[in-house]
Structure formats: structure tokens, C-alpha cells
Amino acid sequence: MASRWGREGIAAPGVRHERRLVVRGVRKGLRTASGEVREILADVSFEVAPGELVAVVGPSGAGKTTLLRTISGLLAPDEGEVRYGGEAVDDVPAWLSIVFQDYSKSLFPWMRNLDNVALALSGMGRHEREQRAAGALERVGLGAFARSYPWELSGGMQQRVALARALCGEVSVLVMDEPFASVDALTRTQLEDEVLRLWGEMGFSAILVTHDVGEAVYMADRVIALSSRPARIVGEVAIDLPRPRDHLATRQDPRFGQLYGEVLALVEGVGRPAAGGAPLPGPPAAPAVPPARHRQEEGDLP
Amino acid sequence: MTTVGLAGGTGAPGGRVGRVASRLTGPAASRSALGLTGLLAAFAVWQWTSLLVHNPIYPSATSALSDIGTMFTGGNLASVVGVSLVRLGLGFGLSGLLGVGLGLLLGYSRTARDYLSSVVDFLRSIPFPLVLPLLVLLAGLGTSTVVMLVVLTALWPVLVTTADAAASVDPLVHDVVRACKLSRARAFRRVLVPAILPEILAGLRVAVGVSLAALVIAEMIGSSNGIGYFIVNAESSYDSRATFAGVVVLGGIGWLADTAFLAVERRALRGRPS
Ligand SMILES: Nc1ncnc2c1ncn2[C@@H]1O[C@H](COP(=O)(O)OP(=O)(O)OP(=O)(O)O)[C@@H](O)[C@H]1O
Ligand SMILES: [Mg+2]
Numbered sequence: 001m002a003s004r005w006g007r008e009g010i011a012a013p014g015v016r017h018e019r020r021l022v023v024r025g026v027r028k029g030l031r032t033a034s035g036e037v038r039e040i041l042a043d044v045s046f047e048v049a050p051g052e053l054v055a056v057v058g059p060s061g062a063g064k065t066t067l068l069r070t071i072s073g074l075l076a077p078d079e080g081e082v083r084y085g086g087e088a089v090d091d092v093p094a095w096l097s098i099v100f101q102d103y104s105k106s107l108f109p110w111m112r113n114l115d116n117v118a119l120a121l122s123g124m125g126r127h128e129r130e131q132r133a134a135g136a137l138e139r140v141g142l143g144a145f146a147r148s149y150p151w152e153l154s155g156g157m158q159q160r161v162a163l164a165r166a167l168c169g170e171v172s173v174l175v176m177d178e179p180f181a182s183v184d185a186l187t188r189t190q191l192e193d194e195v196l197r198l199w200g201e202m203g204f205s206a207i208l209v210t211h212d213v214g215e216a217v218y219m220a221d222r223v224i225a226l227s228s229r230p231a232r233i234v235g236e237v238a239i240d241l242p243r244p245r246d247h248l249a250t251r252q253d254p255r256f257g258q259l260y261g262e263v264l265a266l267v268e269g270v271g272r273p274a275a276g277g278a279p280l281p282g283p284p285a286a287p288a289v290p291p292a293r294h295r296q297e298e299g300d301l302p
Numbered sequence: 303m304t305t306v307g308l309a310g311g312t313g314a315p316g317g318r319v320g321r322v323a324s325r326l327t328g329p330a331a332s333r334s335a336l337g338l339t340g341l342l343a344a345f346a347v348w349q350w351t352s353l354l355v356h357n358p359i360y361p362s363a364t365s366a367l368s369d370i371g372t373m374f375t376g377g378n379l380a381s382v383v384g385v386s387l388v389r390l391g392l393g394f395g396l397s398g399l400l401g402v403g404l405g406l407l408l409g410y411s412r413t414a415r416d417y418l419s420s421v422v423d424f425l426r427s428i429p430f431p432l433v434l435p436l437l438v439l440l441a442g443l444g445t446s447t448v449v450m451l452v453v454l455t456a457l458w459p460v461l462v463t464t465a466d467a468a469a470s471v472d473p474l475v476h477d478v479v480r481a482c483k484l485s486r487a488r489a490f491r492r493v494l495v496p497a498i499l500p501e502i503l504a505g506l507r508v509a510v511g512v513s514l515a516a517l518v519i520a521e522m523i524g525s526s527n528g529i530g531y532f533i534v535n536a537e538s539s540y541d542s543r544a545t546f547a548g549v550v551v552l553g554g555i556g557w558l559a560d561t562a563f564l565a566v567e568r569r570a571l572r573g574r575p576s
Contacts, residue, residue: 069477072481074477074480074481091480092480092481092483094483097481098477098481100474100477100478100481102474105472105474105475106474106477106478108478108493108496108497109574109575110496110497110499110573110574111492111496112573115492119482119484119492119493120481120482120483122483122484122485122488149573149574149575151575165482
């Protein structure tokens with residue numbers, strides 16, 4: 001196992017980012033149109049180790065976007081705090097990047113892809129900005145589309161541009177809000193691997209919000225499950241699948257099926273909170289498991 | 303059962319519908335060819351009806367055009383039009399600057415909106431042409447009065463469309479601005495203005511027409527030169543040919559201004575979908 005890719009890889013040399021992101025006791029209410037305050041986040045606490053990839057899963061409308069906006073400093077929590085090392089997270093810090101849920105709105109149609117990416121860079125000359133943005137586009141395989149407009153690209157390509165924008169600076173923490181929710185299934189697997197590759201190469205910590213349990217298990221070091229609104233953490237599962245991960249091999253691994261079931265049980269509220277990483281008995285009867293995947297794993301389950 | 307929970311349909315790509323619609327109007331070249339045909343047809347109708355009416359009050363198209371020609375070369379129509387064009391440019395330019403500037407302020411700043419929106423609503427419901435005599439008392443006859451009236455009249459459509467568009471920009475745009483750590487100046491230049499450029503331009507285009515109307519009214523009462531004055535002067539001396547020439551020239555100015563504006567607009571929105 002390549003050191004960077006495993007859990008022990010966190011301490012591997014060459015990893016520049018050595019601070020922990022700490023979310024402690026965060027509460028947030030939002031005012032609805034009718035004026036009353038609706039509780040969205042009810043006491044959320046978790047930590048992200050340097051270089052760790054944590055997935056947050058939760059039902060639709062649970063408050064995942066609200067949680068990410070709070071972690072990113074776009075929203076101030078009503079109570080609790082978000083800290084990175086000793087530093088309180090306030091406004092969007094320079095070391096934090098966001099990939100938004102809706103790429104069709106986060107990329108601006110009046111800018112070429114290069115300028116869309118370069119928008120995130122400041123404090124340098126135009127030439128250097130464009131150089132770096134071009135490099136970031138190159139890294140996501142879109143070097144040839146620097147001079148096109150985002151609306152000339154497919155959804156998956158647009159989300160790559162958004163990824164390039166998020167990764168063109170000095171990023172220590174990457175926050176992703178259902179980044180693959182609106183691309184087709186094949187593109188989705190490609191993008192998942194793309195993100196894993198960049199994460200492996202660049203060494204940032206990452207928080208991935210998704211409502212796809214399979215995606216969470218496939219990508220993360222640890223999966224945190226949220227309840228429905230108001231969101232609180234109902235449990236977490238350490239994902240001890242080996243890295244590098246691979247869609248064929250990893251998803252066929254019997255362990256994948258077990259972990260999938262554990263997370264699903266948490267999300268559906270039927271399972272008890274899992275003790276991190278300890279192998280539990282197999283997943284409960286899993287009607288919600290996609291049939292194909294279910295068939296694949298059936299033989300291995302107890 | 304249709305509870306299909308696939309990949310939550312959050313990312314409906316916006317703005318795709320508009321592109322189909324725009325294809326129906328065809329490329330710019332054939333559009334202006336159609337416009338020319340329409341213009342020629344209008345002239346034909348004018349010519350034909352004038353021959354039917356056969357009254358010197360309603361000159362034929364050809365005689366009116368030749369009148370305009372001689373008034374431009376022999377008479378003072380050229381300088382009259384020149385004066386008016388300068389005023390129109392000044393008035394429209396100032397209303398555009400003020401309207402866009404205040405509109406951005408009101409649209410993007412909650413506080414500014416809270417303080418100023420009732421003032422704006424109050425001011426924009428004043429029919430300024432009716433207070434023109436007051437402006438004349440204030441600034442005398444001439445360009446400053448005319449420009450003032452144009453601004454006070456044409457400012458509002460720009461301001462209101464800009465402010466409305468800015469206030470309804472998707473909150474995600476503001477998130478992106480913050481996530482990209484843009485300075486305020488850069489945010490406005492690269493994102494906040496371009497995001498509502500189509501609406502700003504639509505407001506400005508309305509202001510072109512409003513400016514011209516205000517210009518003529520202002521010149522009729524508040525100045526002793528310009529195309530508006532030329533027309534009232536011709537009317538009061540019962541010079542129907544000059545009156546007609548003035549009106550046609552005025553229409554021509556309006557058409558030119560709008561055409562020029564559309565060209566600018568197309569250029570400004572180049573490289574955008576739909
Ligand atoms: N500005 C707001 N004012 C009031 N309530 C809001 C606001 N934004 C979101 N909400 C509410 O907060 C709850 C959580 O919203 P949020 O967008 O964080 O959910 P989510 O988990 O990201 O959902 P999805 O999976 O659909 O993206 C929802 O019930 C929503 O109605
Ligand atoms: Mg969301």
C-alpha cells in the first residue's frame with residue numbers, strides 16, 4: 001500500500017498540511033420566509049485529521065449544505081465553533097476551497113474556463129494567474145478547453161472545471177457539496193477517481209458531502225452519518241478498505257458490502273452507532289442496496 | 303410508483319431553453335436586412351398615402367426627404383441636430399452612469415435598499431417634464447436644463463431594472479464570490495456586474511427612448527435651439543415642411559440611437575449562451 005494512500009499515510013513525509021479541522025458543538029438555525037427560525041444543525045461535532053477524507057452522508061434536506069457553508073465560513077454558527085489548528089474559521093479562509101453542488105451556477109457563463117478557474121487566484125500578476133489556472137485545468141484533463149466557455153462542456157466536464165478552480169490555489173482543506181449529484185453514473189465513477197487521485201497527489205484534507213452511501217464508502221477514510229433535519233451526527237464508520245481504491249476491485253470486496261450496510265443502517269436509523277472500524281455482523285437485509293451491487297456481494301455476506 | 307430518488311434533480315442546467323428561442327430570430331445580418339425592408343415599405347406607404355391625401359400639410363416622402371437634404375446642406379438643421387445629439391449623449395450617459403451605479407448600490411446592499419428605496423420610489427413617480435419650468439428658473443434656458451431633465455427622466459428605468467436584477471442574483475453567486483476571495487472591486491468587475499449585464503442593458507435600452515422623448519420636451523420649453531426647439535419653432539410659424547422634416551429627423555435619430563445601442567449590446571453579450 002502506497003504510504004500516502006493508507007491511514008498511516010497521514011503522517012507520511014511530504015504532506016504539508018498538518019493541522020486538524022475541528023467542528024465543535026455547531027448549531028445553526030435559519031430564518032424561513034415566514035420569519036420563524038428553523039433549527040437546521042443541532043449540535044454537530046467532528047474532526048478531520050490532516051490529509052483525511054471524510055464523507056458526510058445524510059438524507060435530502062438534512063442540512064448538509066448548511067453544514068458545509070458553516071464549516072467554510074460562509075455562515076457563522078449560532079453556537080459552537082469551527083477551528084483549523086488554532087485558527088478560527090471565519091469568512092472563507094485562503095486555505096479552504098469549495099466545490100459547490102450546482103456547477104451550472106458556480107461557473108460563470110460569461111467567462112472562459114480559464115478565467116473561471118483563475119477567478120480563485122489573487123495576489124499575483126495576470127500572467128502567473130493564467131499559467132496556474134491552465135495548469136489546474138491540465139490536471140483535471142481539460143487543458144484543451146481553457147479557451148472554451150463552460151456552457152460548451154458536458155456536465156461532468158463542467159464539474160471538472162469547478163474542481164480545477166477549487167484546486168488551483170494552495171488548498172489544505174477541500175470541501176465538496178454533492179459534487180457528482182447531477183452527472184450520469186459513468187461520469188460519476190470517473191470523477192470519483194479523479195478526486196481520489198488529486199487528493200492522493202496533493203495531500204489536502206477533504207470533506208465530501210453526498211447522499212450516495214456507496215460513493216461515501218468508496219471514497220472516504222471515514223463516513224459520518226447525519227440524521228434528518230435538524231441534523232445531528234448519528235454515528236460514524238471508519239472505512240478500512242485498502243487504497244488505492246478501484247471501482248471494480250473495491251466494490252467487489254466483501255468488506256465494502258459490510259461497510260455499506262453499516263453506513264446504510266446508520267442513515268436509515270435502524271442500526272446502532274458503529275464503533276469506528278470494528279467489523280460488525282453483515283448488513284441487515286438491504287432492500288435499498290442497488291440490485292446489481294447487491295447481487296455481486298450476496299455470496300460473501302453471512 | 304414514481305418515487306425515483308436518482309441523483310436528486312438539483313442541477314437542472316439553466317438557460318438552455320433561451321438558446322432555442324434565439325435561433326428563431328436568425329443571425330444579425332438577416333435581421334437588419336429585414337429591418338431595411340420594413341423601412342422601405344413604410345416609406346412606400348407614406349408616399350402612396352400622401353399622393354391620395356394630396357394636401358401640403360402632409361408632404362410626400364420624396365419631397366420631405368429632399369427638404370431635409372436642403373435643410374441640412376443649406377439651412378441650419380445640421381447644427382440643430384448636432385446640439386441635440388450632444389445633449390442626448392450627455393443626458394443618456396449620465397443617466398446610465400447614475401442609474402447603474404445607484405442600481406448596483408441598492409440592489410446589492412441591503413442597508414442601502416432599506417434606507418433609499420422609499421426615496422427612490424418617491425422621486426421616480428414625479429413626472430419631471432411637468433416641473434420643467436422650475437428647472438428653467440433654476441438653470442435658465444439651455445443645455446444644462448435639457449440634460450437635467452433627460453437625466454431625471456431616463457435615470458429611473460436603468461436604476462430600477464439594475465437594482466431588481468442585482469437583488470435577485472442567485473445567492474450561490476455571492477457564495478462563489480466569497481469562496482474565490484474576490485476583492486470588492488474585482489467582485490463587481492468580474493462577477494456582480496456581468497451577472498446582471500443583460501438586465502442592465504435592457505434598462506439602458508429603455509432609457510435610450512425615454513432620453514429622446516425627454517430631450518425633445520426639454521428643448522421645446524427649456525432651450526432656444528436643438529431639434530425640439532426647431533420643431534416648435536416651425537410649428538408656430540406654420541412652416542409645415544420644416545415641422546415635418548424635424549419630426550422625420552427626430553425619428554431617424556431615435557432609430558439610429560436604438561440601432562447603435564443594439565450593436566453595442568450584441569458586442570457586450572458576445573460569448574454568452576442564448
Ligand atoms: N436560507 C434558508 N432559510 C431557511 N431555511 C433554509 C434555508 N436554506 C435551507 N433551508 C432549510 O434547511 C434545510 C437544510 O437545507 P440544506 O440545503 O442544508 O439541506 P441539504 O442536506 O444540503 O439538502 P440536499 O440534499 O437537498 O442538498 C432544508 O430543510 C431547507 O428547507
Ligand atoms: Mg445540499
